[in-house]
Amino acid sequence: MDSERLRDAGKSLLNNLKMSIPILLGVLLLVGLVNTAVPRAFFTRIFTGSLLLDPFIGAIFGGVAAGNPLTSYVIGGELLKNGISLVAVLAFIVSWVTVGTVQLPAESLMLGRRFALLRNAVSFLMAVLLALATVATLEIV
Amino acid sequence: MIRKLGGGVLFLLVVVILYLVLAVLDFETAQAGFTAFLRLLAGILPVLGIVFSLIFVSNLLLDSRTLVRYLGREAGKRGWLIAVVAGVLSAGPIYLWFPLLSDLQEKGMRPALIAVFLYNRAVKIPLLPVMILYFGLKTVVILTLYMVLFSLLNGYIVEHILQARSKT
Numbered sequence: 001m002d003s004e005r006l007r008d009a010g011k012s013l014l015n016n017l018k019m020s021i022p023i024l025l026g027v028l029l030l031v032g033l034v035n036t037a038v039p040r041a042f043f044t045r046i047f048t049g050s051l052l053l054d055p056f057i058g059a060i061f062g063g064v065a066a067g068n069p070l071t072s073y074v075i076g077g078e079l080l081k082n083g084i085s086l087v088a089v090l091a092f093i094v095s096w097v098t099v100g101t102v103q104l105p106a107e108s109l110m111l112g113r114r115f116a117l118l119r120n121a122v123s124f125l126m127a128v129l130l131a132l133a134t135v136a137t138l139e140i141v
Numbered sequence: 142m143i144r145k146l147g148g149g150v151l152f153l154l155v156v157v158i159l160y161l162v163l164a165v166l167d168f169e170t171a172q173a174g175f176t177a178f179l180r181l182l183a184g185i186l187p188v189l190g191i192v193f194s195l196i197f198v199s200n201l202l203l204d205s206r207t208l209v210r211y212l213g214r215e216a217g218k219r220g221w222l223i224a225v226v227a228g229v230l231s232a233g234p235i236y237l238w239f240p241l242l243s244d245l246q247e248k249g250m251r252p253a254l255i256a257v258f259l260y261n262r263a264v265k266i267p268l269l270p271v272m273i274l275y276f277g278l279k280t281v282v283i284l285t286l287y288m289v290l291f292s293l294l295n296g297y298i299v300e301h302i303l304q305a306r307s308k309t
Contacts, residue, residue, distance in 0.1 A: 005243035009200035012244075017217055018258040021170050022149035026156040028185070028235045033160070036170060047266030069265055077275035090284060097263040098295075109148045110239040111246060111255065114306070119256050130291050134284045135269075141279070 004063070025107045030102045031066040038065065043075050043092075047084045054088035057129040062095030066103070072096035086138075090131035098123040188233030196241050199248075209249040216254075224296070225289060226262025235262050253300035255293040260292035 046061055047054050062072065072093045079089045099120050100107065107116035166169035199208075212220050231238060242255050264285055265272075272281045 005201060006182075007303040009197055012200045013193065016240050016244055017193065019147070019149055019243075022147075022153040022219045023239070024236060025188075029156045029160065029174070029178045031234075032176075032181055032197070033170075033174035035177050036174040065239040069263075070268055070271060073268070073272055073275050081274075086280070087274075090280075094263060094284075094288070097235075097265075098260055100235055101238075105152050106236050106239055108225055109152065114303060115252055115255070115299070118302055119259065119295070120294055122256075122298050122302075123260065125293050128220070130284070130287050133154050133287055134237075134280065137283050137287075138280060141283070 005030075014140045020110065023109055024073075029105045032046055034066045034102055040071075040075055040078070044082050044084075045081060047079070047088055049083075050085070051085055054085055055091040055128045055131050056089075058088040058092035058131070059095040059099070059124055062092040063099030064101045064125065065096055066100070069093070069097050084121055087131045091127045094130050095127035097126060098127060105133045155247045183232055185237060188237055190231070192237050192241055196244050199241070199244065203248065205248045207247060212245065212250040214251055216251075220251070220254055221256050221257060221293060221296070224257040225261050225292060228258040228292070229264045229266065229289075231258070231262055235259060238262070251300065252303055253296035255296075256299040257296035260288065260295045263288050263292075 043061060043065075047057055053078070065072070076089045076093045079088065095108055101120070104120060107119075163174070209228065211214060211223060216223070235242055238259070246252075248257060262281070269281060269285070276284075280297065
């Protein structure tokens, strides 16, 4: 292996580390805070019972929440048991993994502000549409 | 001074200040948040190691021309397929992959495929059994198929709007 290439690759990795580490630490600190400050029970109180509004509420809070997707499934299961509509719950769990409000500053810094804002906005709308499409398909098949 | 620090350090500084303010107002929550942070950090270290190893290997083996052939505009359907499969298979939190994607973006990876990769991280194969337990097999199969389909749509829309805006 060419030693110059190795050195270049190492230098490039070092630059990437210098840029990424502070951002990753910041995101982890924020995620830790959100996970602590927002108790699971909170999510069962935010829905209105409206079939039209609840998917959007689900997508908003799914996008703001952070953490392991497993947590979103557990909360989703609890929400279903509490009579929240499947559309709202699916919008919530899809938005949880596709929209990242907490990590938006990190995404903006590393991938560009316009890309990050646009990707999250499109993913938010898609969480609602995906939930609607899934429930509609479930009713057909 | 701010420019010298760089956006990342500034961001970290803002979060640290937020913690300090919270510690003054509600020490217990700040402490619990910091404990959660340490737990998260310990959990992601192995994946972080993999991501930075991948960055090193991609720097070593992939030049811009090769990358553009597989993940650039000339990649065609193969590029979309690579982004879907890589997104589904990638592990760990989404933000761990930003450094690698930023690196690939600089080398010429198209925005649509970055968006597709990120969207497909919603498909969590190891967690599918748990998901089935809560929502049922039929729901999970349909939802997963739609996630992959919507990821392609997501990538297409994001890139289309970005291009349209850069033209105006």
